[in-house]
Amino acid sequence: MSSKKKVAIIGSGNWGSAIAKIIGANVTKFPHFDNEVKMYVYEELIDGKKLSEIINSQHENVKYLPGHTLPNTVIAVTDAVETAKDADILVFVVPHAFVPRICNSLKGKIKSTAVGISLIKGFGETPNGGIELISDVIKNILSIDCAVLMGANLAGEVAEEKFCETTVGCRNKANGIVFKELFQTDNFRVTVVPDTYSVEICGALKNIVAMAAGFSDGLGYGDNTKSAVIRIGLKEMIRFIKTFYPDGTQDTTFFESCGVADLITTCYGGRNRRVSEAFVKSGKTLDELEKELLNGQKLQGFQTACEVMTMLKTNGHVDRYPLFEAVYLIGRKDIPPKDMMEYLRREPEDL
């Protein structure tokens, strides 16, 4: 990467805005970052006013991160190409379903020397029923290197500057140092590891486990049950990674923020848990609840469960993932939530 690096943020939802608060402040702390950070905003009207204009005049994302001031260095831009074309570092932070379309719009229009980092939790799907890592979707479409950042990082708490940790998965040591400078604060501690696959896949799979935790809460089970859900879910996450993405996988990564810590946070505080609890109590569909409860935010766990199940079915591995299967079947309303325990009792013994 060259000197005076320009940073662009592709996304401005809850997490995108929280990370913009950090990046916008950190670029002023190091002489080698350019002090203007463009942030791609998917335009929408809030009480008749354009969200991008509100952000640029009030320095607040009133829809996705109300109550927090964004640094003046952060400029909302509604065109993805305009946001990214001069950037040396591209921070991707949109819900995963939008990644292919946005990347295709950027193809051939960004610096060939740019590097990416994905904060996105979820998978892409391949035509033959497999999954594709979002960092690979970005790499393949844009022909750039792409690291990942995942951790126990509920956006609201990060924005409130409550102490937490995160994990950057990056194989290039020099880029890892730059990413640490860009993201780390006194209250947002960054650990860089080379095991990018485990970091990224933990970030996607934990949303499935969080749905199981939400079903457990909705059914009225207590903390012991939730701990069992978390433990069984963690084992399925590790089993999945070691089976399908063994390259460079290290057990130590599962003990970083991206692993067990993110899983615990999501199973207690995240949106997937919350909507899944409401799913059991209300009998409504996940789509209905996403619209009702999430104010434009996206529920990711169920889509991830569907993608993972397609892959497990294709590879004949379904019976080794009873928790993932239960979440998939409950989300589709193929089985009632109360049947989840039946699936958890089937946990395979070996790893």
Ligand SMILES: NC(=O)c1ccc[n+]([C@@H]2O[C@H](COP(=O)([O-])OP(=O)(O)OC[C@H]3O[C@@H](n4cnc5c(N)ncnc54)[C@H](O)[C@@H]3O)[C@@H](O)[C@H]2O)c1
């Ligand atoms: N929110 C969190 O606490 C958190 C924490 C860590 C990681 N993440 C991950 O970060 C990623 C982004 O999540 P978020 O919380 O910033 O988003 P969000 O769910 O809060 O908001 C949705 C975003 O998508 C945009 N959008 C809606 N329709 C669109 C379209 N058709 N094209 C492009 N953009 C569109 C909206 O404008 C908004 O910016 C996700 O993968 C999520 O898992 C979120």
